[in-house]
Amino acid sequence: MLHSEVGEGKVEVDMKFGHKAQHFVSILGRLPRLCAADLFQHLELCRFNGDYNLELDISMALFKFSSSGALPFLEQ
Secondary structure (H helix, E strand, O other), X not given: OOOOOOOOOOOHHHHHHHHHHHHHHHHXXXXXXXXHHHHHHHXXXXXXXXXXXXXXXXOXXXXXXXXXXXXXXOOX
């Protein structure tokens, strides 16, 4: 297994992340995006074998809203 700290740049995990980030930036520069679905499609374009892109749907009913009307803390 690979264990690494972000930014160390010493192992295969960091190398692969660097390649993926460069590929994704080039896709962002070439294609338009109007919504989050477009961004997800861009992620799919730079996906390699063994990569996974996930779309999460979180029910906001689980969060407690404050009396001020501010958005709930997502750390809950």
